[in-house]
Amino acid sequence: MKWIGRRQSDNVEDKRSSAGGKAVIGGGVIGLIFLVLKLMSGDGNSAEILNQALQQQMNPSAQTSEPTSPADDSLAAFVSVVLADNEDVWSKVFKDLGLQYQEPKLVLFRNSIESGCGHAGSAIGPFYCPADNKVYIDLAFFQDLKNKLGAPGDFACAYVVAHEVGHHIQNILGTSDAVHSKQQRVSEKEANRLSVAMELQADFYAGIWAHYNEKMKNVLEVGDIDEALEAANAVGDDRLQMRANGQVMPDAFTHGTSKQRMYWFKLGFNSGDINKGNTFKEMGVIY
Numbered sequence: 001m002k003w004i005g006r007r008q009s010d011n012v013e014d015k016r017s018s019a020g021g022k023a024v025i026g027g028g029v030i031g032l033i034f035l036v037l038k039l040m041s042g043d044g045n046s047a048e049i050l051n052q053a054l055q056q057q058m059n060p061s062a063q064t065s066e067p068t069s070p071a072d073d074s075l076a077a078f079v080s081v082v083l084a085d086n087e088d089v090w091s092k093v094f095k096d097l098g099l100q101y102q103e104p105k106l107v108l109f110r111n112s113i114e115s116g117c118g119h120a121g122s123a124i125g126p127f128y129c130p131a132d133n134k135v136y137i138d139l140a141f142f143q144d145l146k147n148k149l150g151a152p153g154d155f156a157c158a159y160v161v162a163h164e165v166g167h168h169i170q171n172i173l174g175t176s177d178a179v180h181s182k183q184q185r186v187s188e189k190e191a192n193r194l195s196v197a198m199e200l201q202a203d204f205y206a207g208i209w210a211h212y213n214e215k216m217k218n219v220l221e222v223g224d225i226d227e228a229l230e231a232a233n234a235v236g237d238d239r240l241q242m243r244a245n246g247q248v249m250p251d252a253f254t255h256g257t258s259k260q261r262m263y264w265f266k267l268g269f270n271s272g273d274i275n276k277g278n279t280f281k282e283m284g285v286i287y
Contacts, residue, residue, distance in 0.1 A: 006219075128171070196255060229262045
């Protein structure tokens with residue numbers, strides 16, 4: 001993606017050099033990918049890793065502040081450009097719908113952060129908090145996405161940012177509140193199906209963003225869409241479960257299979273039609 005020298009968003013809060021708040025093991029939007037990666041890394045047994053995560057939660061003072069690296073600063077600048085592109089695209093899409101787009105903030109952090117949704121650690125991966133309308137990202141996630149999940153490239157990172165912004169779209173359109181309300185009244189299995197539909201729709205919205213970003217700015221390069229699709233493939237529930245546990249448990253899916261995630265991103269990118277993103281109907285769930 002052509003990004004150097006282009007507009008960066010004014011909505012980025014860089015807290016990477018600040019000591020974070022308490023860390024927790026909780027459900028992020030991408031899911032517990034960081035924790036899964038640690039469990040697969042071979043750096044220690046699962047009990048030790050979980051104990052370390054819990055110790056981080058109970059002892060936030062153990063986290064230290066360190067200077068940022070040039071590589072991280074470059075990646076932060078890239079993320080800021082991607083956020084700016086999301087602002088431009090969604091402002092246009094909402095205007096075409098007769099609506100006004102409300103821009104989210106994006107918080108860069110390291111190790112842990114205190115969000116409007118509570119204390120959160122890097123282990124939960126990138127996430128969107130509807131309580132404060134902010135996307136939270138520890139840039140270390142992108143290194144694991146590349147090195148451990150096999151999804152390299154700058155547009156793989158762009159897909160992740162756009163997916164989280166997709167959850168912001170769901171929040172301001174009222175989808176999130178309606179789905180979360182329904183999840184409180186149904187079985188765990190049905191709640192998981194609603195969660196999958198939410199995640200797949202965020203993938204679809206990421207595809208919508210990529211479609212209009214290319215149409216409006218002509219910034220995509222050869223291989224960019226393949227990078228996004230590989231990232232979607234890498235974070236499918238079935239693939240993560242198989243790598244972590246050696247088996248696939250469909251009833252425990254919360255984000256969708258690799259095939260589903262790639263399909264919905266590609267549909268958004270190819271169609272550019274936001275009306276085609278009713279993942280709930282396709283999943284056979286009602287909110």
